[in-house]
Amino acid sequence: MRKLKIKAKPLELKKGDTVIVISGKDKGLKGKIIRTIPEKGMVVVEGVNMQTHFLRPTQDMPQGKITKREGPIYASKVQLICPHCHEKTRVSHKILDNGKSVRVCMNCHEVIDKI
Numbered sequence: 602m603r604k605l606k607i608k609a610k611p612l613e614l615k616k617g618d619t620v621i622v623i624s625g626k627d628k629g630l631k632g633k634i635i636r637t638i639p640e641k642g643m644v645v646v647e648g649v650n651m652q653t654h655f656l657r658p659t660q661d662m663p664q665g666k667i668t669k670r671e672g673p674i675y676a677s678k679v680q681l682i683c684p685h686c687h688e689k690t691r692v693s694h695k696i697l698d699n700g701k702s703v704r705v706c707m708n709c710h711e712v713i714d715k716i
């Protein structure tokens with residue numbers, strides 16, 4: 602049987618974008634994207650979906666250590682905040698004269714990406 606590859610929707614979000622969480626337990630939190638995981642449609646956002654990890658005791662740290670780290674969340678649970686109008690927004694795309702595709706804010710129509 603042939604396996605169907607499920608193609609994830611391409612991420613509209615990029616590392617460094619500021620986003621707001623629109624659903625889930627962290628709803629309302631804002632943060633910067635630290636990492637994107639396009640193949641899973643997920644992003645890791647600064648300070649969002651904090652997960653506790655316990656590091657095993659070692660010789661240097663006989664007590665072990667508890668650390669907190671951001672876990673990935675689905676990109677559909679966050680919305681981009683436009684760096685120009687500071688509103689949460691959806692993006693459209695625009696092709697520049699040089700052929701480069703950039704993201705454009707649907708609120709203020711400013712280009713979001715650095716050109």
Ligand SMILES: [Zn+2]
Pocket residue numbers: 683684685686687688690706707708709710711
């Ligand atoms: Zn805008």
